[in-house]
Amino acid sequence: MKERLHQLQQEALEKIEQASDLKALNDVRIAYLGKKGPITEVLRGMGSLSPEERPIMGALANEVRQAIQTALEAKQAKLEQEEVEKKLAAETIDVTLPGRPIRRGNPHPLTRVIEEIEDLFIGMGYTIAEGPEVEKDYYNFEALNLPKGHPARDMQDSFYITEEILLRTHTSPVQARTMEKHQGRGPVKIICPGKVYRRDNDDATHSHQFTQIEGLVVDENIRMSDLKGTLREFARKMFGEDRDIRFRPSFFPFTEPSVEVDVSCFNCGGHGCNVCKGTGWIEILGAGMVHPNVLEMAGFDSKKYTGFAFGMGPERIAMLKYGIDDIRHFYQNDIRFLQQFNRV
Amino acid sequence: MFVSYKWLQEYVDLTGITAKELADRITKSGIEVESVEVLNKGAKGVVVGHVLEREQHPNADKLSKCLVDIGEGEPVQIICGAPNVAKGQKVAVAKVGAVLPGNFKIKRAKLRGEESNGMICSLQELGIESKLVPKEYADGIFVFPSDAPVGADALELLNLDDEVLELGLTPNRADCLSMIGVAYEVAAILGRNVKLPAIELHENEENVHDYISVRVEAAEDNPLYAGRIVKNVKIGPSPLWMQTRLMAAGIRPHNNVVDITNYILLEYGQPLHAFDYDRLGSKEIVVRRAKAGETIVTLDDVERTLTEDHLVITNGTEPVALAGVMGGANSEVRNDTTTVFIESAYFNGATVRKASKDHGLRSEASMRFEKGIDPARTKEALDRAAALMAEYAGGEVVGGVVEVNTLKQEEVKVTITLDRINRVLGTNITKEEVSTILTNLQFAFTEDHGTFTITVPSRRRDISIEEDIIEEVARLYGYDRLPATLPVAESKPGKLTPYQAKRRQVRRYLEDVGLFQAITYSLTSEAKATMFALETAKPIRLALPMSEERSVLRQSLIPHLLEVVSYNRARQVENVAVYETGAVYLANDENELPQEKERLAGALTGVWHANLWQGEKKAVDFYVVKGILDGLFALLGLEKRIAYKQAKRDGMHPGRTADILLDGKTIGFVGQLHPTVQKEYDLKETYVFELALTDLLNTEVEEIRYSPIPRFPSITRDIALVVDEHVIAGDIQQAIIEAGGELLKEVMIFDVYKGDRLPDGKKSIAFSLRYYDPERTLTDEEVTAVHEQVIKAVEQQFGATLRG
Structure with a gap:
């Protein structure tokens, strides 16, 4: 009997070893450990054994069972693992095939520039003021120290609708309107982005419609040095921390003193290149101290209040920043142009 | 303003400062020097030659064979093609080895068999613009005065060794429209003195009042009028130095008298006019406004019809000059002129501006009057002109000045x-x-x-x-010495207004779902102005449009977006999805500003989504666009207040267009373009929408409030309803929601079927209904009770039957 058990164990372990899949293994289990299996049969024959031998045989039988069981489990785990691996291998995909495209549009490059500038000035405590594009001659010119017949009106040929109404030629009327709303009390701290219109033929460098951003700060004790500091801050945030700015005297009817503002070339760092035409500087802004007539017309006491104003063209900034060569691109909206501005 | 560096030195000492350095200093302190031009443009080796002999070239009709003394030993033979070359002339000779502008090197050559050792030059060949060359030399070589020394540097004699600074003057700096004005500016920059020209005027015994009288009938337009008579002048060329200065400043020399008036204009900034006294036709000058319809033939031989806005100088009966703009042909100084009346006046800028604009005549004179001249120099300039005419035109200055002066000059x-x-x-x-x-x-x-x-x-x-x-x-003081500070003030945070913040979110949303932002023109054609408009008003037309295409302000953004789609399709970009936010302009009363309302519009065409290797390809259709808009309304918290209503609109597909209603009020529309419009723009199936963005963003929405996360299971029941095909899904859905009451939390359409398995004229719509109670777990019985009600409601309202 003892031999029989050892033999069974031997046989079973061999068959387990040979089983190549889970079904075959299960067959082995049923064959050896099932109720009708040989071990059960052996145990049934225990009645013929002496009482001394019975427990010994019983223990042996259990040992054999245990050994088979353990082998079965081990083999099962191994086969299962193999099965999984086989299945996964069959599931292999080609990871180089394209992903499901996510359709994405993006802001117009001008919006990109305008919002960047807006955010920059919001960070410095400015709010954004907007105003009508169809404007009264008064706000567009007269309130800005450009009375009728003023020679400087020559500088901007305008689209008039009636004698008193025109398409605004700059966003400055928003400044006049905002100051008027403040009823002579500061501080005023705004930037005004928006569309403006001039009677120009559209070509690579001119557009009858374009955008502008102007800034205005009016308070007691605003100094021209504050204008310089503010614009330097702007230039550094917009074009890089090592930028510098310079003022060149200029003339605008609504500011006195007036300056043109150059930023050191962000392409060559000021050594001179084709972007800055060899000068190391790029003109990007017009600015100045708000003319006392403008303050007074808007209801501010020019003895008590001073202010600065500046204006710039997002088209020009975008053209410089992205190397765009033709202003008409902004208004043709060629998708192949627009989608170039689709990332950080 | 062109400023000759050499000429400027007459008024201010420029020792130790090159033209280029001067330009930098001027630019830095306020007047932009746009360019510094070296007049000789690199030319060298040009001398004065004396034409000793001239004969016909034996082999060429149009060439001359000249023997020219160039001051270097033996005279040289030069072949010349100019028609005006003649024996005895002093001419500019580019010697062998000379360089002319454009790096043109002169070599010994043979022309039609004859040797040529150099070139006799025209002024153009020396780099002077054709329009500045005196008329008599326009088609040939230049001839020096006979006293020009042979062998001398011709470029120097012509002042081509000079450099010219071009000033870009802002309108406030009209003072620098004169050499003396520039001298003051330069003197201030350099800290040096100004030397004014010395005027040596010798008047004869006669009295100018015996020659002429002046009456000004329009004192406002002409507060100061002064004149002098110079007699016995001999018209001829002005001195070479004067001619070269005029050319350097961009003015073509004519004759001594005219050149002197122009020279004074440049020197003092005071425009002068010289009349031929004998041709004035009277002994009086009357300055007055023109009569309507009166005419004058100006110096350019154009007859001009005048209005009462124009100021004229008359001889008492007819105009002899358009004041401050141009003289009349009738009193022009000609070669036979002997007596000259010089006018030096101060005309009102606005008056001159009007006349110059009306007649399209912008002259050096009118430009200076428009910007404002210095009346303190008016008479000085007159004296200087008279003195120069005596000196260089052999004239005799008649004693005294005729003058009318009502100028009130306050310090x-x-x-x-x-x-x-x-x-x-x-x-x-x-x-x-x-x-x-x-x-x-x-x-x-x-x-x-x-x-x-x-x-x-x-x-x-x-x-x-x-x-x-x-x-x-x-x-x-120098702006570079200005410190950089920041405003010292109570600092308040900056922030977008709620409207601005929402508008940005709307843009980002549309971009993130696949649309590109476009920016198009506000001006359009009359035909396109009102097309697709949500609201229309009388078109707002420009008074002076540049073209019909850009003549009227738009009332809808769609027409230009369609142009964008069309533009892209013409360039093989077939799949286009763009949007724009921008103003439309709705007219109010004539003298009021229009209403500007912000709109949001979009245009989509072509494939919306494709992943071809996985077999996915979806074209843009109505529901793609509607889905985008639904997302937008959800973003704005308005989705429950929005409804779509089948609509008919001009230019839109009659069966595929919906008005969009917010709280029952139309705020936009969406749909497919009408095929005829599609064809017009050369488009394929294209969908558009336009929304009243201003209204949309100004609609008050409740703040977000937290509601508890569901803790109990919900129960979902699906029903498929067979209804008449004209019944619309939205109505059924609405009825279900109403009948479902509190417990019904969600209704979703998951299938629509029309076809063989249903009777003709019928369709089936399948809804999935989700019931939920936040307080407890619902029982089957409770849900069944409500669900039965829902079914009953749709059966009654739409004759719906449950599909088995």
């Missing part, structure tokens, strides 16, 4: 403290520094305990208030 005084200067600039400039700057500007001033009282010279009409003085100080 401009500005008082300013040192403290104010520094407070406005943010600087610590000293009293002494300010004094130096004012002294250099040659402004008369007194200073008392830091208070400056400045008398502004009449040449600086741009200065009248404290800020003007601050600017003068700042620019001459």
Whole structure:
């Protein structure tokens, strides 16, 4: 009997070893450990054994069972693992095939520039003021120290609708309107982005419609040095921390003193290149101290209040920043142009 | 304004400063020097030659064979093609080895078999613009005065060794439209003195009043009129130095008298006019407004019809000049003129501007009057002109000046403290520094305990208030010395307004779902202005449009977006999805500003989504666009207040267009373009929408409030309803929601079927209904009870039957 058990164990372990899949293994289990299996049969024959031998045989039988069981489990785990691996291998995909495209549009490059500038000035405590594009001659010119017949009106040929109404030629009327709303009390701290219109033929460098951003700060004790500091801050945030700015005297009817503002070339760092035409500087802004007539017309006491104003063209900034060569691109909206501005 | 560097030295010492350095200094302190041009453009080796012999070239009709003494031993033979070359002339000869502008090297050559050792030059060949070359030399070589020394440097004699600074003057700096004005500016920058021209005037015994009288009938337009008579003049060329200065300044020389008036215009900034006294036709000058319909033939031989806006100089009966703009042909100085009446006047800028604009005549004179001249120099300029005519036209100046002067010139005084200067600039400039700057500007001033009282010279009409003085100080002190500070003030946070913030979110959303932002023109054609408009008004038309295409303000954004789609399709970009936010303009009353309302519009065409290797390809259709808009309304918290209603609109597909209603009020539409419009723009199936963005963003929405996360299971029941095919899903859904009451939390359409398995004229719509109670777990019985009600409601309202 003892031999029989050892033999069974031997046989079973061999068959387990040979089983190549889970079904075959299960067959082995049923064959050896099932109720009708040989071990059960052996145990049934225990009645013929002496009482001394019975427990010994019983223990042996259990040992054999245990050994088979353990082998079965081990083999099962191994086969299962193999099965999984086989299945996964069959599931292999080609990871180089394209992903499901996510359709994405993006802001117009001008919006990109305008919002960047807006955010920059919001960070410095400015709010954004907007105003009508169809404007009264008064706000567009007269309130800005450009009375009728003023020679400087020559500088901007305008689209008039009636004698008193025109398409605004700059966003400055928003400044006049905002100051008027403040009823002579500061501080005023705004930037005004928006569309403006001039009677120009559209070509690579001119557009009858374009955008502008102007800034205005009016308070007691605003100094021209504050204008310089503010614009330097702007230039550094917009074009890089090592930028510098310079003022060149200029003339605008609504500011006195007036300056043109150059930023050191962000392409060559000021050594001179084709972007800055060899000068190391790029003109990007017009600015100045708000003319006392403008303050007074808007209801501010020019003895008590001073202010600065500046204006710039997002088209020009975008053209410089992205190397765009033709202003008409902004208004043709060629998708192949627009989608170039689709990332950080 | 073109400023000759050599000429300028007559008025201010430029020792130690090159033209280029001067240009930089001028630019830095306020007037942009746009260019510095070396007149000879690199030419060298050109000398004065004396044509000793001239004969016909034996082998060429149009060539001459010349023997020319160039001051270097033996005369040389030069072949010349100019028709005006002649024996005895002094000419400009480019010697062998010379270089002409454009790096053109002169070599010994053979022309039609004859040797040529150099080239006799025209002024054009020496780099002078054709329009500046005196007419008599326009088609040939230039001829020097007979006293020109043979062998001398011709370029120097022609002042081509000069450099010219082009000033880009802003309208306030009209004072620099004269050499003397520029001299003052340069003197202030360099801290040097100004030397004014010395006028040596010798008048004869006669009295000008015996020759002419002046009456001004329009004193406002002409506050100062002065004149002199110069007799016995001999018309001829002006001296070479004067001609070269005129050409350097961009004015073509004519004859001595005319050149002198132009020379004074450049020197003093005072426009003059010379009349042929004998052709005036009377002994009086009357300045008045023209009569309507009156005519004058101007110097350019054009007959001009005048209006009462125009100021004219008359001989008492008819106009002899359009004041400040151009003289009349009838009194023009000609070669036989012997007596000249010189006019030096101060005309009102606006009057001149009007006339110059109306007649399209912008001259050096009119430009100066428009910008404002210095009346203090009017008579000085007249005297200088008369003196020069005596000197260079052999004239005799008749004694005295005729003059009408009603000019009220008030002295401009500005008082300013040192403290104010520094407070406005943010600087610590000293009293002494300010004094130096004012002294250099040659402004008369007194200073008392830091208070400056400045008398502004009449040449600086741009200065009248404290800020003007601050600017003068700042620019001459140097802006690079201005510190950089930030405003010292209570700082308040900056922020977008809720409207601006929402608008940005709307843009980002549309971009993130696949649309590109476009920016198109506000001006359009009359036909396109009102097309697709949500609201229409009388078109707003420009008074003077540049083209019909850009003549009227738009009332809808869609037409230009369609142009964008069309533009892209024409360039093989077939799949286009764009949107725009922008104003439309709706007219109010004639003299009121229009209403500007912001709109949001989009246009989509082509494939919306494709992943071809996985077999996915979806074209843009109505529901793609509607889905985008649904997402937008959800973003704005308005999705429950929005409804779509089948609609008919011009230009839109009659069966595929919906009005969009917010709280029952139309705020936009969406749909497919009408096929005829598609064809017009050369488009394929294209969908558009336009929304009243202003209204949408200004709609009040409740703040987000947290609601508890569901803790109990919900129960979902699906039903498929068979209804008449005209019944619309939205109505059924609405009925279900109403009948479902509190417990019904969600209704979703998951299938729509029309076809063989249903009777004709019927369709089936399948809904999935989700029931939920936040307080407890619902029982089947409870849900069944409500669900039965829902079914009953749709059966009753739409004759729906459950699909088995």
